[in-house]
Amino acid sequence: MSDLTDRIPSMAAAQQVSITDANGAYQKPDHLDFSWAPPLYERDINTGRRLRIVCVGAGFSGLCAAVHFQDHLANYELQIYERADDVGGVWHQNRYPGIACDVPSHSYQLSFCEKTDWSAYYAPGAEIHGYLSTVAERYGLRKFIKLQHTVTNARWDEERGKWFVTVSSGGVSFEDECDFVLFATGLLSKPIWPDNIPGRESFSGTMVHTGDWRAAGLPDDPEFWADKRVGVIGMGASGVQIVPTLQKKAQSVTNFGRSKLWISGGWGSKMFEKLHKHKKEHGTNYFFTEEDIAGFRSDEAYRKFRCQIEEDLGSTHELSFRGHPLQDIFATKFTETMKHKVARKPEVADALLPDFPVGCRRLSPGPGYLEALCEDNCSLVTDKIEAFTPAGIRTADGTEHELDIIICATGFDVTLIPAFPIIGRGGVNIQELWARESRTYLGMFSPEMPNAFNVLTTQAAAQSGSLLVVLEQQCSYITKVISKCQRDGYASFAPKQQAVDDFLKYTDAYFGRTVLTTNCKSWYKNGEAGEATIRAIWPGSGSHAYVAFQNPRWEDFDWDRLKEQEHTMSWLGNGCAAYLDGADVHLAMRGFYRPETHYIY
Numbered sequence: 090m091s092d093l094t095d096r097i098p099s100m101a102a103a104q105q106v107s108i109t110d111a112n113g114a115y116q117k118p119d120h121l122d123f124s125w126a127p128p129l130y131e132r133d134i135n136t137g138r139r140l141r142i143v144c145v146g147a148g149f150s151g152l153c154a155a156v157h158f159q160d161h162l163a164n165y166e167l168q169i170y171e172r173a174d175d176v177g178g179v180w181h182q183n184r185y186p187g188i189a190c191d192v193p194s195h196s197y198q199l200s201f202c203e204k205t206d207w208s209a210y211y212a213p214g215a216e217i218h219g220y221l222s223t224v225a226e227r228y229g230l231r232k233f234i235k236l237q238h239t240v241t242n243a244r245w246d247e248e249r250g251k252w253f254v255t256v257s258s259g260g261v262s263f264e265d266e267c268d269f270v271l272f273a274t275g276l277l278s279k280p281i282w283p284d285n286i287p288g289r290e291s292f293s294g295t296m297v298h299t300g301d302w303r304a305a306g307l308p309d310d311p312e313f314w315a316d317k318r319v320g321v322i323g324m325g326a327s328g329v330q331i332v333p334t335l336q337k338k339a340q341s342v343t344n345f346g347r348s349k350l351w352i353s354g355g356w357g358s359k360m361f362e363k364l365h366k367h368k369k370e371h372g373t374n375y376f377f378t379e380e381d382i383a384g385f386r387s388d389e390a391y392r393k394f395r396c397q398i399e400e401d402l403g404s405t406h407e408l409s410f411r412g413h414p415l416q417d418i419f420a421t422k423f424t425e426t427m428k429h430k431v432a433r434k435p436e437v438a439d440a441l442l443p444d445f446p447v448g449c450r451r452l453s454p455g456p457g458y459l460e461a462l463c464e465d466n467c468s469l470v471t472d473k474i475e476a477f478t479p480a481g482i483r484t485a486d487g488t489e490h491e492l493d494i495i496i497c498a499t500g501f502d503v504t505l506i507p508a509f510p511i512i513g514r515g516g517v518n519i520q521e522l523w524a525r526e527s528r529t530y531l532g533m534f535s536p537e538m539p540n541a542f543n544v545l546t547t548q549a550a551a552q553s554g555s556l557l558v559v560l561e562q563q564c565s566y567i568t569k570v571i572s573k574c575q576r577d578g579y580a581s582f583a584p585k586q587q588a589v590d591d592f593l594k595y596t597d598a599y600f601g602r603t604v605l606t607t608n609c610k611s612w613y614k615n616g617e618a619g620e621a622t623i624r625a626i627w628p629g630s631g632s633h634a635y636v637a638f639q640n641p642r643w644e645d646f647d648w649d650r651l652k653e654q655e656h657t658m659s660w661l662g663n664g665c666a667a668y669l670d671g672a673d674v675h676l677a678m679r680g681f682y683r684p685e686t687h688y689i690y
């Protein structure tokens with residue numbers, strides 16, 4: 090096989106004339122008059138304009154997007170602002186005792202950064218936070234991130250085709266101008282206190298929210314809890330993790346709950362059972378042995394394991410359809426197991442068993458939760474909380490529950506309203522617009538927000554399958570959009586209004602078929618009950634989202650040209666391709682020439 094340069098003799102000649110700069114980009118020789126004449130546009134076809142991207146948030150979403158940009162974009166600047174003092178998002182903020190992944194760890198990680206030595210099937214939160222720190226280090230992302238920088242405002246300037254992002258840090262505010270902005274601010278990142286309960290300030294003990302755990306400064310020492318009477322308000326995913334953990338450590342745990350909930354088996358339970366095949370007692374987690382971990386070092390074994398888990402996670406999708414036979418099967422199974430687990434305190438089953446279908450609100454795997462409620466030092470109180478008092482909590486039946494620590498596992502603001510003003514096209518404040526309803530195309534794009542992306546915020550989380558697969562697909566989609574703007578000479582893009590309207594029609598029709606719109610209260614419906622519209626999660630399975638995001642439908646967007654590239658063919662540039670006519674032929678042709686076939690098709 091001859092050398093590549095022999096096949097392209099013109100390249101050697103081009104190099105001698107030296108019309109390229111050190112980076113291989115075309116340079117106009119001084120003695121030639123190449124004055125601008127549309128449609129010729131003075132740039133190489135594959136050298137896009139320089140872009141600045143601002144990303145708000147450095148959780149899974151912000152970090153994943155940064156890696157995608159690094160791998161697939163050129164000629165760009167990236168700035169990530171993170172209000173917390175470390176990366177990791179929810180895994181940095183939620184440090185309550187017992188926090189763990191409730192999907193199997195091997196499916197809760199990014200495809201390009203595989204960790205094969207997870208300590209447990211459901212990894213503890215601190216380990217997931219450690220994983221995210223590793224992602225930041227391994228991909229050199231720290232240089233893009235400014236910690237303890239809070240974005241307080243974002244404003245689109247139509248005339249200039251730019252976003253102006255106001256950032257506050259250490260009492261100083263400044264503005265950052267950019268071409269694109271990513272809101273990777275998290276759907277579950279604004280802890281919500283039980284403000285409807287009076288007297289919060291009067292409580293003389295410590296009150297803490299699960300979603301802002303470190304703010305209370307409680308020590309990590311497990312002994313700290315030994316003499317504490319703890320109240321836990323809430324029995325969502327956080328509450329059901331914290332109750333069994335503290336029941337084993339604290340003097341007493343009182344769980345105040347006003348909800349009904351289906352306690353399901355753990356997600357990915359098929360593999361869980363398989364891992365425990367030699368044991369009589371399952372416990373609530375599986376801790377990988379050194380032998381297991383050594384086995385995962387083989388790519389094949391690891392991937393097979395992960396694929397089996399993902400298959401299992403996706404297999405219950407049809408459970409969400411109204412009238413599906415799986416509904417009865419699961420309702421019967423969960424009722425039996427719940428009753429069995431609380432046999433010592435049958436009143437707990439009476440209090441918890443829902444009258445709404447399985448899957449209407451997020452299922453709670455709740456390993457060990459029901460068992461903990463049956464222990465002598467643990468109780469479930471379902472009477473309405475009337476007030477916080479200096480000594481603890483008073484319920485509607487007049488009982489004063491004396492407590493040393495009150496943990497509010499009361500969830501997050503899931504209204505989807507941005508936490509800071511976002512002033513979009515035509516001066517529209519998205520906070521006001523979305524107070525009525527968040528209306529996006531595919532959960533990521535909004536006509537009022539040109540050149541902006543919502544990552545894993547609205548209409549993103551899937552009811553089945555791995556969330557991170559959906560996230561990665563969103564990041565890939567967004568990267569393709571930015572790349573298209575850069576390559577094809579577009580100043581801005583936004584989804585067509587029709588595309589948004591039609592997507593939401595589809596969304597409503599889809600959820601209308603499911604039990605998600607039946608008679609429960611759920612954060613999927615922004616904390617509402619009944620037939621409320623669903624704007625928080627993806628209208629389909631995780632695999633459905635994966636396929637939907639694979640190929641962007643460019644026809645669903647409006648594209649505005651750059652002023653200097655008004656001609657429809659200006660994207661063709663000046664007839665040169667940066668690397669081909671320059672020094673680095675290998676870079677441009679690498680994907681085309683293959684020694685064995687000459688070309689690929």
Ligand SMILES: Cc1cc2nc3c(=O)[nH]c(=O)nc-3n(C[C@H](O)[C@H](O)[C@H](O)COP(=O)(O)OP(=O)(O)OC[C@H]3O[C@@H](n4cnc5c(N)ncnc54)[C@H](O)[C@@H]3O)c2cc1C
Pocket residue numbers: 145146147148149150151170171172173176177178179180183188189190191192197238239240241273274275276277278327508509544545555556557
């Ligand atoms: C306790 C808990 C456990 C969970 N467990 C699971 C699980 O087991 N499996 C699963 O699939 N999902 C789980 N989730 C869902 C979880 O939200 C997602 O899986 C994922 O971590 C979200 O990542 P994110 O980057 O989109 O958002 P986040 O992790 O919320 O990150 C958003 C980041 O944006 C920053 N930010 C927000 N506003 C601003 C601002 N104005 N300026 C600067 N920075 C800002 C925040 O500080 C935060 O760091 C869990 C959620 C919670 C709360």
Ligand SMILES: NC(=O)c1ccc[n+]([C@@H]2O[C@H](COP(=O)([O-])OP(=O)(O)OC[C@H]3O[C@@H](n4cnc5c(N)ncnc54)[C@H](OP(=O)(O)O)[C@@H]3O)[C@@H](O)[C@H]2O)c1
Pocket residue numbers: 188189190191192277282283284285286299322323324325326327328330345346347348451474498499500501610612
């Ligand atoms: N490892 C995990 O996977 C994990 C762990 C934690 C969280 N998460 C994610 O985070 C989401 C939120 O979980 P979460 O448990 O933090 O919140 P949540 O599911 O919204 O649960 C909040 C709980 O607090 C109760 N509550 C709220 N305000 C109250 C008030 N004023 N008075 C009394 N009770 C009140 C709610 O009752 P009502 O239901 O009646 O409103 C509910 O029981 C989960 O759905 C999940 O997606 C995941």
